[in-house]
Amino acid sequence: MHFALPPRKTSQPPPYLPRSTRLPGLRRSRLKLIALAGLAFLAFIYLVTRPSSSAHHAPSRRAPKGNPPVVVVTVLDYSKYSNAYLQTVKENREQYAKKHGYQTLFAQIGDYDLHGAPFSWTAVVAMRDALSKFPDASYVWYLDASGFIMNPKLKIEQDIMAPARLDTLMKKEFPVVPPDSIIKTFSHTTGQDVDLVLTQEMDGLSAASFIVKNGEWAQFFLETWLDPLYRSYNFQKAETHALEHIVQWHPTLLSRLAIVDQRVLNSYAKGPKQGEYKDGDLVVRFPDCAASGAKTCEIESQAFVQAWRRVFAAY
Template identity: 35%
Template sequence: MKAAHKIQLIGVFALFSIAALIYLSVPYYKNLESVIPWNGRGSTVDVVQEVVPVAVDAEQSQSEGGDNESTTDPTVDVATPTDATEPTIESEQGKVDEAPEQAPEQAPEEPADQADAEDRKAKLTLIQGKAKDALEPKGNKVVLLTATDGKGHNNEIENLLDMVTENREDYCAFHDYKYQFTNISEFDQDGRIAVWNKIPAIQNAFDINPDAEWVWWLDMDVIIMTPSQDLASLVLNQDVMKERIAYDAPIKLSNGKPSGVTVSRDVDLSKIDMIIAQDHAGINAGSMLFRRSDWTFSFLDMWVDPVYVERFHNEQDALSHILIKHQKIREHVGFVPQRVINAYAVGGDEMGWRTGDILVHFAGCWYVPSFCTF
């Protein structure tokens, strides 16, 4: 009996010691929790959940916070765990029973799209006007125009429009420019291929942006590579333009051969209403800048005249013909070295993109993809 009595005393003492140890440990872990975010599963809480206020993550974090309170509350009797766990089991059972009724009301795709749109808007707001450009023109005086119908070669790259749009929206937000997208199918005319529709799209950009002094047309296969570069200090400011113009440069025919015409050295910068570049094959219309003026509006009307549409296969060949044949029109056009506004994915120092160039144009890569590995 004495041995059994001793065993009982030892057992009672052991249970008392364990209970005391648990009771004393509660405030320690509560203090620890205030220093280390804890999710109750033995790992720290993802910091991203605290920074990005996404609805789904916020609910999850709130649920985890509730678990922490029930685990560390010193008012809970740790010596009687059954009382603490039974309500949890009933609560979880209730959640299981309620789930089938709530499921039909859930629409996961719409909130996801809405969250993406809100995140996108938040990003653009965050970088809006951060460039703080000094030279004129700046801000909404510049419009970057993207126009497509989603067909042709542009359709060969999956999600191309989404990628290009994000690239250009970011650039415009940073410099406080206006970004505009136009579906050129609204300008379709019988017998005219889609590339001609860029001309009425440019006219429309001026119409719906009354504050715009310049419209920058960019083809779909162009990516802005140096988003810190503003257009005024690149070429649009007249003091800068004076250094950028390619004086006495020969103008090429659309087949790349010399036309016998050169850019005049006596360029009146105040009359420059169009800025463009040439590649190895002549004038390229993938990146062009137009200034708001009576000359620009008259020229755009002339360019898309049925006489030229019927005679030339595309707008670029017509443009080359017009600029070579009409001196008075050339006086309003500023030719710049190709890499200033239209560097290609490949090529030598005069044509191929180099670090610091504002953009890369994947011209011709649709026909020879391996030639433009970049």
């Protein structure tokens, strides 16, 4: 019996492909081209009709309304100063704030969990707390407990932070950390650009009296300053040296920084002539009094306390 053998496979292709196998592939190719053309057309329509980039990327955080215009923040350390002295400090801040419609925030050592960082970091956390409690404030001014506000006529938003005023006060192409830091303030920064105002002391920047403009940049600045790495690092002057580090090595911070003369908001009762207090200055400070005992500040400041009370009563 003979069985039919299966057809043998050949390596030579057939002379042509059947029509039924070519047309479906051709149709698929045309359909892909049509689909791609349609997508390209829809993309074009989107690009033409989409909102402008400024509206599309509008900031998520609304602008502060300026109510209050300023919050004055002070940290009260009862281990360094006498109760009577700190009561006078509170009275001073409250009277000044009342005259201009400002608010005050007084924090104490121990109010915040610093996660093992030195107590001096309380000042930075208190600033962040002020922004949280007064989201519509235009500015937050930190002034430590070693000084008093002496001139009730001066307004922060008008006499320091107004862009036109800052244009005359700020130092451009100026070493950030004295005397000869290679990092300098930008030459092209204008008063309109400024979100942080600092002064210098003999050996560095001062974190005892400074002003921050409320906004997204302020949040970024304070969060950067409070980075756990900086809080845990063994800086000799804790938050002050951390501040010097971040404003020198973060261009985003340096571009919004203005350094002004010490007497603008950080005059010393005793000190170098360029920073020594004169009548009419906004602030007088006694930076070293607490190191000599809690009563020392009370004694050294007595004449200035009498002066500011007299001036405030007359204003």
